């Protein structure tokens with residue numbers, strides 16, 4: 151082998167190892183131009199150009215050479231980079247206590263198509279997962295898009311390495327249901343290409359918000375959210391989900407925030423899960439949930455439309471105070487640099503941001519010393535987008551290998 155060939159191969163391999171990081175930078179919006187990509191990757195302009203061209207040839211990104219820099223800016227305008235709107239997609243699925251939904255999600259966290267949300271969930275996980283995968287397969291058939299993988303979000307901790315739903319407290323599913331294997335089997339059975347993954351819905355929401363939403367740039371991101379029932383938490387450390395030794399970290403729903411409170415499904419009492427979820431708010435406001443709309447939607451409507459009613463307002467304040475107590479405990483333990491709130495918690499923050507921040511500050515050691523920013527989640531369907539992130543991960547890790555397999 152002569153030196154010239156070795157050099158060319160080395161350059162090729164270096165370029166290949168930069169494909170994944172380059173794709174992740176474009177996917178998360180952190181490299182809007184080739185100049186930024188060059189700087190972020192720490193490579194030469196020629197290498198960055200070759201990497202961008204390769205990703206474009208793979209149908210993953212677009213390189214736009216039309217001048218994009220504003221008049222008067224220094225230097226030559228740089229090529230603009232964006233995800234390819236006609237590129238491949240992944241199938242994302244979400245099951246929650248009030249139904250399920252399938253979607254096709256492109257790079258950049260862009261929802262390309264969704265099925266209408268179903269409103270009943272069978273007690274048999276295989277039945278539900280079969281239905282949601284069929285809904286996704288129908289979307290793929292309608293759109294004709296190439297699918298490179300699938301991800302599922304469930305309202306339960308998912309034990310690793312088994313891939314079992316350990317505590318689907320708000321579904322009638324048996325504890326320990328092998329959801330990851332069942333989902334993967336259904337995906338294969340529907341003829342959908344690529345690997346299949348499963349994760350907890352709030353973990354996945356946090357991952358999506360970190361990459362595309364309110365969590366961008368945070369190094370120690372804490373996410374707390376109500377699903378349709380119950381409360382979950384997640385921590386994204388340096389861009390990766392912290393899931394603990396067996397996938398069960400951040401089960402924040404079972405922090406006690408009211409020792410005399412309501413009995414919880416976990417066997418304890420006064421947990422964040424039952425003291426700050428949509429049902430808790432409706433009950434505190436003296437409302438009986440109606441048959442129309444999910445509990446989350448009914449709680450949202452009450453908060454948005456009747457906040458001036460003193461009973462509704464004091465119910466909201468009670469929930470905010472309990473949520474604040476829970477967040478303060480988490481701030482003391484985890485010392486996050488940002489907290490983001492989803493589901494009903496996001497709406498409660500919007501309704502009275504000062505009250506929640508004041509409770510967290512008063513009740514936490516680190517809150518007092520500086521103040522942790524508390525922000526609302528910004529993505530619609532962030533658990534679905536997060537499920538898609540799981541499916542995109544192999545492509546982000548090694549685009550050539552992943553696309554060759556899918």
Ligand SMILES: [Zn+2]
Nearest residue numbers: 404414416421
């Ligand atoms: Zn509990």
